[in-house]
Amino acid sequence: MEFMTGVNKKDTVEISEILAGDFEGKTVKVNGAVHTIRDMGEVAFVVLRKREGLLQCVFEEGKTKFDLKDLKEAATVEVEGAVKSEDRAPNGFEIRLDSIRVLSEPVAPMPLAISKWKLNTSLEANLNNRSIALRNIRERAKFKIQEGVVRGFRDFLYEQGFTEIHTPKIGAKGAEGGANMFRMDYFHRPAVLAQSPQFYKQMMVGVFDRVFETAPVFRAEKHNTKRHLNEYTSLDFEMGYIDGFEDIMAMETGFLQYMVDLLKKDYEKELKILGVTLPNVDKIPTVRFDEAKRKVAEKYGRKIRNPYDLEPEEEALIGQYFKEECDADFVFVTHYPSKKRPFYAMDDPADPTFTLSFDLLYHGLEITTGGQRIHDYNMLLEKIEKRGMTTEGMEQYMDTFKHGMPPHGGLGIGLERLTMKLIGEDNVRETTLFPRDMSRLEP
Template identity: 40%
Template sequence: MLRTLATDAVDKIGKTIKLQGFIEKIRDHGKITFLDIRDMSGLIQCVGENLPKVTPQSAVEVSGVVNKRPSKMVNKNIKTGTIEVWITRLEILSKAEELPFDMGKDELGLQLPTLLDFRTLTLRHTKVAKIFKVQESLMEGFRKASKELGCTEIFTPTISASSTEGGSEVFKVDYYGHGAFLVQSPQLYKQMLVPTFERVCLVSRAYRAEPSVTTRHLSESIQMDCELGFVDFTDLLDAMEFTGRETISYAVEKCKDVLNEYKVAEIKVNKNVPRLTLREAQKILMDRTGIDHTKELDMMPEDEREICKWAHEEKNCDFVTITHFPTRKRSFYTMPDPKDPEYSLSYDLLFKGVEILSGSQRINDYGELVKIIKAKGMNPENFKMYLQTFKYGMPPEGGFSFGLERLTMLLLDLSNIREASLFPRDMERVDFRLPPKNKEE
């Protein structure tokens, strides 16, 4: 007999079906036992007499007859709430050991270390699993938006001979006895493809060996990127806001139920995202809070939260674009504003109080790039392939990137980015907590 998915069983009243899934809950009423079985389509209640002993999370196969539930027993919270299956055969495909905690609750309610130490188990919990359905939708939304921008999808390497952004926060790889690095971002490679395709998009990895543990950084993360040629600063702002808005709107629309379950407040997507220079934003903040951050070179986390509150209240929008960050605070390839080179043609898109997309127009002149690389104390020889691109003609161009886990965390109001990564990597953890290092090493 072919397998029936749980949610397809509602159309099979009176018929005998075969189900396959995991035991989510067991309610033992003496001779009669109720089993909630979960498969890829959802949950279904099964019931039987004198069943063999089963344990929660065991993988089972069940044959039985689909019955309509009496109306007062209907469960409106699940799609199969109007039916139950009377079990005629129960086969245990794989028996689960005793669980370290109750998996049958609506909320797991575990501390983060436990959530991650038992990751293969906690990911089975429906509410946890749904985080990654939202993540999948964000990725689909990004792909849709970047295709609409006319981007070609490319695949760039993660092992590199030079560090992308300079700095020491890179992971070193032993590459056949040669020193190599994991890329901090696909930045340099995506730029190199602009003369080939003009507009490119990609999903890659970003590796950051930052020696700190925060709630919003990972050592390995999934990065989504676009890079566009023959564009000016306004084109870039339009493209960034379009991509951010469409990516989020797509997931919000597709995952309404999950957002409701996570009690996410309605998101205001105004097509006219307010745009402020850093200096303008700082002035608004001083007016609102009385605290003077106008001399700061960047937005403080509390500034990001407050300016988003301003956009929400004053502009009916949960996004706000900040532009013109100080040139020396951004990466070497960022184009200084020709009208005021202390500030750069850079931008961040903020959402729910946090930066989600970041980018800039790039320097596209070979000589300028060599000069700035040297001025930053780096060796142009280490950027030889990158610089080659500019030798042979590079139009005005720019782009932006964003992190998938951070976006997932923000959209669902999760308190820690690790909840938005299937197997998060940080300074202290690779699957399990790393052992303490020998201090003498």
């Protein structure tokens, strides 16, 4: 009988293993995709693309047992050769090739010049050839950074006593109702796709006190802007036993600090590839919604057209204001008007036209919405009735509050937006592997 006993040891080595070991002059076997071939006559540079970066291999006519004519860019190969220090090569070493074994071959020329340092193409062409475009070193680096953001979120929250949850994306009624929901048929019953895990994470506060989820959310918004997607990854948390909504902002600040440290530690290579300067997260200013509007109106000579909402341009100016006034990359805007927040938002007892809620702006773009929620059953019911809503389809959500819920609050962070701002892109599609917008359903 045969058995599996654990990860198979490979006879091929990775870049980090070569860097960590004493391989000078030694023969190694490595695999990778042929990123570029630069034929100089007697010698050719064959650069392999590996998950850890680029690896320069030197083909020598008469020495390397292979016919260079048979090697194509985009082929995948396994090669053997001696490791040699070389300052001009990526990572400071190259491999003098003894032999090449082709694992797979392309059957068509590349639609994009992915081996260029910057992918010199339109976003449209990039997205239309997405699985190829992402092979570009800079393109793929964006998504390693994104991995770091999600890892940071989870690892920080585990440390803070949060429990990870998985809540359903198909449901009978949405957390915040309204027209923004994708509708579908569920075994002959009408169903919707979750636009947020809001109801579920609140229900789970009664179980675990502190919970989080990193999962897709779906919004049927008819927006076609640089900052909207119809499907995105939401980093959500919800925590009980808070003393006020400031606890939520403080927890988010802690996350951002943890994330920045993690990126510095484990994603230095990608930060360098993209030339990213990480934001300052030591302290994040907070400003009331109405005060922010006033400050911006005064400083930039802008009229306040709608006292109950922030226009995108106003958000941008708030970002600019706090950058100029206190060199802040982030700013918490607090106390949003009650009429612009969902029914479950806790109104400010000092003035119930405002809520104990906030948005976090990053260089003038909203990347988080959060706040304290109503935890008292009667207060919740009263607010629902005052809004002319009914509790139909939310029976279990409502029941949860009948049986005791601690004061609590939480937030949702748009992963793609946060990544976009971190790396200085200006279209959220740049930081989404396979974006979904009003016109794009493929690939």
